Amino acid sequence: MSPEVRSIFQIFGVGFVVAMMNALLRHSGREDFAQWTTLAGVIAVLVIVIGYVDHLYQEITRVFLNTQ
Amino acid sequence: MLISTTGLGFGMARMYRARPQQIAHLAQAIRLLRQDIEFGQIPLISAVQRVGDSLPSPVSQVFTEIVDRLSKRCTAEEAFHHAVRHVGESTAMNAADFEPLLAIGSVVGTSDRSHLSMEIDSALIRLQGREAEAIEAQRKNERLWQYLGILTGLLLILVMW
Numbered sequence: 001m002s003p004e005v006r007s008i009f010q011i012f013g014v015g016f017v018v019a020m021m022n023a024l025l026r027h028s029g030r031e032d033f034a035q036w037t038t039l040a041g042v043i044a045v046l047v048i049v050i051g052y053v054d055h056l057y058q059e060i061t062r063v064f065l066n067t068q
Numbered sequence: 069m070l071i072s073t074t075g076l077g078f079g080m081a082r083m084y085r086a087r088p089q090q091i092a093h094l095a096q097a098i099r100l101l102r103q104d105i106e107f108g109q110i111p112l113i114s115a116v117q118r119v120g121d122s123l124p125s126p127v128s129q130v131f132t133e134i135v136d137r138l139s140k141r142c143t144a145e146e147a148f149h150h151a152v153r154h155v156g157e158s159t160a161m162n163a164a165d166f167e168p169l170l171a172i173g174s175v176v177g178t179s180d181r182s183h184l185s186m187e188i189d190s191a192l193i194r195l196q197g198r199e200a201e202a203i204e205a206q207r208k209n210e211r212l213w214q215y216l217g218i219l220t221g222l223l224l225i226l227v228m229w
Contacts, residue, residue, distance in 0.1 A: 006229070010226055010227075010229055013222070013226040014223065014226050016226065017219050017222050017223045017226065018223070020215075020219055021216065021220075021223075023217050024212055024215050024216065024219075025212070025216075028208050028209065028212045029208070041223075043226045044223070047227075048227070
């Protein structure tokens with residue numbers, strides 16, 4: 001499995017698990033914990049994609065600004 | 069990792085499941101203690117020993133510890149406080165659940181029978197309230213912790229994959 005495909009599955013998995021945790025916590029009346037869990041999920045996904053975002057910016061800079 | 073977080077989640081769920089049972093055992097212990105002290109007229113140390121023997125662990129350990137302290141010449145109040153402080157942590161009950169028992173400990177041996185009887189009645193009523201609250205907490209949290217344990221494990225595995 002290529003790293004890109006693995007990352008897609010990883011992000012899908014994190015989103016799915018965080019959505020389930022969020023629903024569970026809201027159902028039991030812990031809205032504050034649910035919000036923290038969502039935030040943790042967003043940060044986890046950001047950590048996963050930050051390398052790709054960096055690569056994207058470098059590519060955009062290279063293609064359109066010809067700085068490299 | 070999945071096994072350890074699932075275990076933690078199930079451990080928390082077990083605590084919520086055990087608390088109402090243990091409060092019921094404590095109420096049963098207080099009723100037995102009343103029978104032995106009021107009607108059997110048995111000395112406190114023997115009455116507490118009998119209560120400890122007839123109850124399942126970990127509530128029985130509290131009474132075993134009280135007997136141990138009473139046999140070391142502590143006052144009843146000191147013995148009850150010591151037992152709750154040292155053994156109470158190993159039970160699923162919290163400090164407020166032991167308050168009725170401590171209230172009995174502070175009057176037993178120092179007041180007359182009618183005062184003790186009133187204190188026991190009050191303790192049993194308070195324990196009923198605590199038990200209802202524990203059942204409600206169990207209903208809300210038992211499943212939640214089981215699922216949260218599994219989901220947290222999955223989340224960690226996914227993030228570290």
